[in-house]
Amino acid sequence: MEKIAFTQLKEELFHEKMDNGLEVYILPKAGFNKSFATFTTNYGSVDNHFKPLKETEFSKVPDGIAHFLEHKLFEKEDGDVFQQFSKQGASANAFTSFTRTAYLFSSTSDFNKNLTTLIDFVQDPYFSEKTVEKEKGIIGQEIKMYDDNADWRLYFGTIANMFHHHPVKIDIAGTVESIADITKDMLYECYNTFYHPSNMLLFVVGPVDVESTMKLIRDNQTNKGYNEQPDVERKFEDEPNTVAKKKEILKMNVQTPKVMIGIKATDVHLSGVQLLKRELATNIYLEMLFGKSSPLHEELYGEGLIDQSFSYDYTQERGFGFALVGGDSAKPEELTKSIFSILEKSKAGTGLNEESLHRTIKKKIGSFLRSLNSPEYIANQFTRYAFNDMNLFDVVSVLEKLTIEDIRKVAADLIAEERMTVCEVLPK
């Protein structure tokens, strides 16, 4: 077990790699009632084309299967695991993102029992034809719930515009049609390929005893006798740099139009500190242009082009990256024009000066510290970072080193008309 101390932050992180390859991290947090654990596999909705375990050929699986698997893992021969957790006073959940599937619980008592339940249920799949069929109705309703949600449609509409082939364009839950094809054998195939401990990370945060918790995990894993497993081979088609579609208009039952601009990133195979720097610098760039401290934001607000729903974000993971800017707007066309113009001018440095960079870095350091109040944030973000060879606790030091040249380089690299797209949700 290694100990990593972050003196300024007054945090200590403990790490151990189990013999079967599982990465385990424990961050003790005194004073909290709640302990929180996430057990995450490096497997999400984009991993739909891969060599199944022990197979030599690549195969494609139906859209939405990673998310479907996440639902079904909670069900066991003798009932569902939610019951088990709540008997032990815990609250359990799970989520599937583009690149990860995470199982988690929080509890204020019986921590060891709950942690064991978490590890054991994820490592003991039970799928049957009957329960798989039953789940299709439930997930069908989840999909329809999102179909009625204009913000969600706008978000996925923008992403779908950007990509020609990359599976990030596919809705995480799939469609009612695509999940109809899922069988229990496909679930086992995906499970066996992606849920080996060497493809997973367990993060524990809370008022826990480090030694005994690590021992519990170690003993649990040793007893399960996992064999070594090779790394998963995934396949992605070559993705052009340009967007697939310049504009899409969705008509929905809304009163206020919504608009989102997507900018597709290049150099999407970065990892480690380079990726961390890219992500932080790009988010700072967007904040400098569009944050509430920016005179450009004030102008857009004053002209009635944006309201409180206006937001911006940049995300990048293995194989894809994009910036999103937008929100509710009574004048979507005008807003689009203004945003394009702000982005274009930023290439010449407009809106990007030393003073505002310095201030924005301070702001980001503050929000990072604030987010450390949240055990959920720490566990989820740490895992996402670790799967991309980054360290969450490097954020402050990377932020402190950013220069105005770094930010100008972001503008130069990111902004190009052929990599920008617009999606609108308009009233019917």
Add this chain to the structure above:
Amino acid sequence: MSIASDIIKEKSGYKLHVVRTDKYKTNTLVLKLKAPLTKEKVTYRALVPYVLQSNTSKYPTTPELRSYLDELYGASFYVDVAKKGEYQIVSFTIDIVNEKFLSDSAPLLEKAFDLLSEVIFHPKKNGEAFDPKTVSNEIRSLKQRLQSISDDKMRYSATRLVEEMCKAEPYALEASGNLEDLETITPESLFSYYQKMLAEDEIDLYVIGDIVESEVEALAEKYVSLKDREPVRLPRNTGKEVGKEKEVIENSDVKQGKLNIGYRTHVAYGDPDYYALQLFNGIFGGFSHSKLFINVREKASLAYYAASRLESHKGLLMVMAGIENVNYKQALEIIHAQMNEMKQGNFSEAELEQTKAVVKNQLLETIDVSRGLVEILYHNVISGQNISLDDWFAETERTTKEEIVAVGKKIQLDTIYFLTEAGVQE
């Protein structure tokens, strides 16, 4: 395990609540202004905080105000308007880094007090009115937000249920106000109403973090001083006895039907059987082990979400489920059947124990977050009670099955609301 409690001090015109804890990297200030919900003023109260958070006399534009917050290591400052029982509550929250986690350690807590005082007492003015441009911007923004709320169909159907169910009661009013009133508000009328809020509202200031009580008191006295007042306190009101239940079916262009059901419980926070009601709700629909989740979702495969929640001060129990439009009757039958099971006491001791454990867990988790802690403590202000978290836990622990069945007898179905595609349900 630490069960937080607040030290309460009477200050001039408000109560100061101090909670000491060293678990956060930040310190939090929350100022709450409370008054009864009224048809006349609901939109004024919804608008005021957004005008105040835009700028101040010292920071006359939003970029200036926000740049100052950035300089304070990204102090976060936001406002909120909420409905609790028949009160409308306006909150201002400032969350600022505790300087001990920074390499440069200028004291920041006093800066947060100073800023709060600037926002509340020194708004950007034009004579005895708010700045007209700021007001017109915020009117436009609120208008769009109101439209956007009804564009969210899950939220829309929940709101429509309350409107139908509580017609003619103040509780039917939306805390975010309404479009009609927005047309009539002027910078003058808004400012004059704000002066009335400062003079008459019940005001509470919460300060949470790794702080020293005496220092916080001194800061509060220096930066926040108000005139003494006798705040309006509403009599306990959990609504009328239900005569005949209502069914409202509304057509809209939705892919999924949104079913919302409202019950009157006639029990509110502070009543001796409130703890039993909370457990009743927990077994019925509050969690993923509850009857609604098991029967509507897991067994019948009808929904992704099927749950219930309580409004603790008005005494309402609300069910919500998203279902296929054609499954309306079937879903209703299952939900009614679960309610009957509850009322007849058809739940096991094991279900009860399980629910006690998760209710307790939920409370403890809520108070791990400073905002959550404030909301829990604020229940006492709304209800005029003085219930400690220890009481809450102890009462939950000793509640019996008989008490839960007894509280079930008080619960009356009031209104069924279904938002559905035209032509599917007549």
